[in-house]
Amino acid sequence: MNEHALRILDYEKIKQQLMHYTASSLGKKRIADLRPADSLNEVKRMQEETDEGATVLRLRGSVPFGGITDVRQALKRCKIGGILQAKELIDIADTIRGARLMKNFIADLVEERELELPILMELVNSIDPPGSLERKIRSAIDDQGSVMDSASPALRHIRGQIRTFDSRVKQKLESIVRSSGTAKMLSEQIITIRNDRQVIPVKQEYRGSFGGIVHDQSASGATLFIEPQAIVDLNNQLSEARAKERHEIERILRALSEETAEFAEPMLENVEVLAQLDFIFAKAAYGHQMKATRPKLNDRGMIRLKKARHPLISQNHVVPIDVVFDEHTHALIVTGPNTGGKTVSLKTIGLLTLMAQSGLQIPVEEESEASIFREVFADIGDEQSIEQSLSTFSSHMTNIVKILKQVDFNSLVLFDELGAGTDPQEGAALSMSILDAVYGKGATIVCTTHYSELKAYAYERPGVMNASVEFDVETLSPTYRLLLGVPGRSNAFEISRKLGLPADIIDGARLQISRETNQVDKMIASLEKNRKAAEMEEEKARRLKLEVEAKEADLSRRLNELEQSKEDILKKAREKAEHALKDARREAEEIINELHQFKNNGSVKEHQLIDAKTKLAHALDSLEQQDIPNTSEPVHKSVSGFQPGDTVKIISFGQKGYIVDKISDQEYLVQAGILKMNVKASDLKKVKEEKKIKPVVNVRTSGQTVRPELDLRGERYEDAMLKVEKYLDEAMLAGYARVSIIHGKGTGALRKGVTQLIDRHPRVKTARLGAQGEGGSGVTVVEFK
Template structure:
């Protein structure tokens, strides 16, 4: 696709908006290289990735990708045998640790049976190197400092340094705090040339002996290393040199360990950048309320309530823009400042964004085409260098377009034929549109020429359109009207501004009769459209009200039958109970009669008569007819459990998800982060909870909808966003009755950790807080206890 169209429509500005959400160098590279594609398969993959990213943004708050620097130069140095410094190794270690975190993150998504179109494809390309990652994390901290755990030798050297420094300080403290304080400019211990010294007044330089290392700018103070600590400072210096040598050895060793895996590390960084870019597209979509369009196989474009991304979203007027299905050419007429050019740019820019795999600013059910080329002639492109007039410049562009255009092209012309004699310009505009129509190109053009208002009625696959103008307020509404050509509002505006009616009537008489008839026809169309729109809105209101009443009636109807069946069941049960009691009583009577017969020798009651009497008594019992009770059948069916169902665990009062059958009448249930085997009698089917618009990895919900997890993960969050989530999370945890929770904020620069500490100090419900134990994150996590 030609690059000129990207500049004309402002594609780079849209990329800049997305760029503010990218945190990795690799993600920025992916965005910089992004251009629209004309390959439908590639576009489908890009859009699927964007849809996956939006889904994961909604379910988990996005993919956890931290800030990562470009490690390509480091890997190049490794390739040629050079050693990396601590900061460079820390940057590589961040890639490896992020890779492992992403592998765990996607494993959790997979266990939750969350499906994606493309995300798992990228996750499979990540290569986890746990041994190397563990070694780097032990040896290098996030700031690039070599840690004491890097080697036993380094640990011993640093312990010696600390002991020696402590001895030197104790000796010097004894000097500055004793009777010698009067010889000092200040009672402090400081350093010069990496050696501990004290500030001595110039006139007392011989009191302490030793070595002078520096003096103040005035010369009144000398920084002297007393003779008591010269040997100790020498020893300290030897330890420091040993430390430096050991660090150099460790860095060389770690660099050598990276060499066999440089290709995997580079590819991991690339995949992380792709995921970061996907995250950015999703966050842009959420911020701008954008959607992923469907690709129409017939190249029919329908952008529902489309908005231009570079206009203030609180002021922009959305419009339905469609082309391709019923018509391939749209001619927009009407006065200036009505929004014609913005409509033209909105169509072109949203189509380009779609073909670049970006979410577009429209509503659900929007569809896009796939064009091999998008051409545009928008704005005044007069060239001083080439001595071309505005008209000549436009014509040069149009000639170039006509040479390249075909049935897979979208052409956008602003003020077609402008800049020359109106009659000739209109004729040229019509001829150009005919030529584009003959090549089956998709065209949207704006014009002032009244001749083109009739064009849409006389040409197949062509329709007129205009931008609505409110004569009452003398201002445009910026609404696109398909099927209604624009008309001049000069007479109405002049009348409202006070021009005498005689002048207006005379102007109407002078005006060409055909043009006046056309304006009257357009005015009639507008009136009919407004009337139809009013009726449509009224009908929609009635349909909506009828649908609501129908829904309420269905609910009431279902409730009535359910309650009736319940009452009938109670009645049958009661009747059965009475009959059972009667049967027992009758059996006793019959037994007594038979005993009396046998004892007294009276005429025997025939056995079949006794059986018949007993049968009649049994016939009094009411059948519950459960198999014919549709309401109870539905309830019984609802009780049937299967994998993936959401259930209510009655013994705990918590919601969970069925994982698998654990035995006869036993299920394995996921409750928050716990997996438990529970009896089926303890489980009740529960309606799925509606997904929120955004959810972070540790989602906070109220106790009546789903459990609050006892850990909040803030790694990768911005400062303000993180504090807001902490505020909401603590409220939810307190309501859930937790005695304590854990907040994972990472180590990083320490700004987020300090911000959370300051916040917890002022929280009235926080009893105490402390960093987690070393095996649970250390100062990268804070344990909070409540009152």
């Protein structure tokens, strides 16, 4: 990409702003090397990765980059046998931890939200943080980068010696310093350090009273820093211990460096991935700060920028512009007064193109589109060089000559005040010829100019569009808005009139300009008037649209409130139904216990059986009367036409049985296990079976409707526990003495839950795992009392 254009369009300033959003030097290095890409597929991928980063930031707000540093130099040094310092090793451990956290962060987010983030997942899946190396480093080095005593048994022993020797030296010196006999010999009663040895400050005249070694003296020579003979040996032992400590630390660091070298290659790859991730999230955060969007992309020279803003101008002051280059338009001629915003519009188009080709989101509205160019050329501003003795015109021409040599159909060319700095007539003619040459090569062009001749040029050439920057004559100031399709017109007469120039002078001036120029000015004024009317209608339509959207949002909110109210009512009803069901189950269990007591006594008397059936029927009736809405199952309407012998399911009780007799169209006598009961037709559901069961009054026939085993494989834990509880009651009603519950082996969670539930059941006598041939540990065999 053309370096001159990157500089003149302030691309480097964008990179400097982008660097503020990186989390490490890794990302900053990526940004420093950033250049616009010229391949459509490459730019699409760069935009997609930025978009994925923006999705993550929108959902999580931030990304865990803490602790990650650029450890590439340290890794390369240990690869060639270098010994790393403790701080470098702890930086490597921190980076390993950061890589692990980042990988888990992205993977967990994708799984939790069921997101599609293919680029980020591809990157984090390539990260392989060596956890064993991290643990070894952290077991030897603390967070401040110091080797810990626990790094090796030898180091712990040596440092114990150091503390012992150091303590003895201090004690000996303190006894000397505090002694009343030596106090007058000392300049100060303190212990200090010289040459890594502990010494005391002794007056010059008492030099011989202590013996030992003189390590230093004061500037005046009145004080000598002496290591008394009494502690020389202790200080020697302390120095030797400290030398051993240094050697042991060096050994530990060498061993850790050698182990780090084994992981250097994958770690270097991890660091490159982390650098790319830092770069991606920096782009996403920068886009969020600018309120930017992801543009559509093409490589056919089509540009559609909606409400485009220059990113280096404060959002409080920048005026958005619309820019359109469709399949029929490839050149834009922008006219208007000085300081009206022509150059800013030109730079906005160029800079946003460069940003889009760098994978950055751009400050435009949704559905905007950018084109990919192989080269962007710019001739902007007064680049007069005094050193080269070039005039403004010469400087521009020198640059334009370079552009003409390189430009092709895949180029964006930006001309600011083309042809300026020379005779207006010659400059206008030269400008049109240059535009013809560049346009003839198929390039996309944006040109600003003062020459009125170029207004006609746009009308006469297919594919060329006029545009202008708006000027408010009433306030005598530019609005900085870019008006497409409308050429700029001279406002000199209107401005002069507003400033008080006599009308006769203005009228005289009008007579001096050509009839054609007057007609063009009138045409432009008419176009401006029509444009303003259209803008007013558009604004009116926009307000109406906003009102409709607001009403729609209000209706949607009310509907949501109604749905929520409905859910609350259903929730309360379900809770009420659950309480009723628990009470019914409890009462049914009490009835079952009574029946078992009757059975244990050896006989079941008729009146006892009738009382038990009456209680159970009463429990079922009370449950049936509850208002139990269930949105997950269809409502069963009353069904008539059951015949004796039909197999049915009692809906409210969940128990199968068969029709014994018809009491009325709305009520039937049903045999369920050992019980007979009157059940309403609305509480019955017919069970499809080919063979009908004949009515039998024998209590023992109920076992036909319940299997002697329950298969829980594939069930969720909570559902399985409910099925076990219900099955045990049904099996006891059916008269089984022993049943099998198949739960499988798996993780053992289901088996543990079944065992706990059985242990709490009042009617279970024993429970054991299945023997060989019975299913082993995948089956629990239950015997009832």
